[in-house]
Amino acid sequence: MNNNQRKEHIEEVKNIFSAYLEQKDLRRTTERFIILEEIYLRDDHFEAESLYEHLIKRKYNVSRATVYNTLDLLVACDLVKKHQFGKNQAQYEKSYGYKQHDHIICVDCKKVVEFCDPRIQQIKSMMGDLLNFKITHHSLNMYGICGNCQKKREVEAAKKEVDKQTT
Amino acid sequence: MNNNQRKEHIEEVKNIFSAYLEQKDLRRTTERFIILEEIYLRDDHFEAESLYEHLIKRKYNVSRATVYNTLDLLVACDLVKKHQFGKNQAQYEKSYGYKQHDHIICVDCKKVVEFCDPRIQQIKSMMGDLLNFKITHHSLNMYGICGNCQKKREVEAAKKEVDKQTT
DNA sequence: TTGTGTGCAAAAGCTTTGCATGTTG
DNA sequence: CAACATGCAAAGCTTTTGCACACAA
Numbered sequence: 001m002n003n004n005q006r007k008e009h010i011e012e013v014k015n016i017f018s019a020y021l022e023q024k025d026l027r028r029t030t031e032r033f034i035i036l037e038e039i040y041l042r043d044d045h046f047e048a049e050s051l052y053e054h055l056i057k058r059k060y061n062v063s064r065a066t067v068y069n070t071l072d073l074l075v076a077c078d079l080v081k082k083h084q085f086g087k088n089q090a091q092y093e094k095s096y097g098y099k100q101h102d103h104i105i106c107v108d109c110k111k112v113v114e115f116c117d118p119r120i121q122q123i124k125s126m127m128g129d130l131l132n133f134k135i136t137h138h139s140l141n142m143y144g145i146c147g148n149c150q151k152k153r154e155v156e157a158a159k160k161e162v163d164k165q166t167t
Numbered sequence: 168m169n170n171n172q173r174k175e176h177i178e179e180v181k182n183i184f185s186a187y188l189e190q191k192d193l194r195r196t197t198e199r200f201i202i203l204e205e206i207y208l209r210d211d212h213f214e215a216e217s218l219y220e221h222l223i224k225r226k227y228n229v230s231r232a233t234v235y236n237t238l239d240l241l242v243a244c245d246l247v248k249k250h251q252f253g254k255n256q257a258q259y260e261k262s263y264g265y266k267q268h269d270h271i272i273c274v275d276c277k278k279v280v281e282f283c284d285p286r287i288q289q290i291k292s293m294m295g296d297l298l299n300f301k302i303t304h305h306s307l308n309m310y311g312i313c314g315n316c317q318k319k320r321e322v323e324a325a326k327k328e329v330d331k332q333t334t
Numbered sequence: 335t336t337g338t339g340t341g342c343a344a345a346a347g348c349t350t351t352g353c354a355t356g357t358t359g
Numbered sequence: 360c361a362a363c364a365t366g367c368a369a370a371g372c373t374t375t376t377g378c379a380c381a382c383a384a
Contacts, residue, residue, distance in 0.1 A: 135311035144302035
């Protein structure tokens, strides 16, 4: 993504958030917009804590409580997605202007790769009908070992074999 | 599942766990087998804490630390699955003798329903090949509103409408 | 007998809450 | 100016850790 696209997105999401707050009779505070902007300036996935630290580093005087509160609002109005990739710490990512996607996570190095597959949409609507659920969203995570870590594991295994033979 | 099936399963999983512990040079302690048995006597999903409380209620003198430790071992040898359904508390379920399945969670009442779809296996192997990941497992959760809660929401909405007209 | 596993309690880490203060509508 | 949102710190919850003791191999 280039800087122009980013700036455009920021304008758009601010308008969306503003409309959402108005509709819900919530206040348009400086902090809420600072947090939104900060999220849309960043890429990839982040944790509440790292977002907080980032804001502090930039001399914005916000508290953790406000960060968590605002993240909830942004998730509610669909500008941010919240994930639990198996850790106890939630991870977030901006979602406006992005194609719906899912994640593959390397269990060794924790790298996250995104992917798309249209079949998931089909499963979604079919299962919704079948089980009489009005499905709002989903989370699909694949866990495995990425190419790099596969190599690392092979090297480790080879080392172990050598050790065994030399003792 | 009837009681005979359950008992058979318990014997089988104990053997599997026993073999796993031997292979990994870990000890076959009483606690580890008590916990395994307790899990396979239960149905559905459970949290570490509720398993712990259940064991205490039955006068088994186990500690939380041992419960967590044993759950990790059981996840590692694939006798138990660990889930993060969006809460900060992990949920577990026994997995031996069960068909692989995924979950639909009601965001209102938190009810969990299981479903199967073969397409997810296809996505899994295709994406593994494509991105050069050796995929070990996955987690697919759909979130939405179940039939009951849809009705409840309609009733709520109707009430609100009446309130509005009478004021 | 030896050292791994356990129980207990305390610590750690993420998230939420309570309260006084500040700011929006 | 009234109510809601914020900052701060403390509390709450789940999970992990450290240490002395117990028990499987």
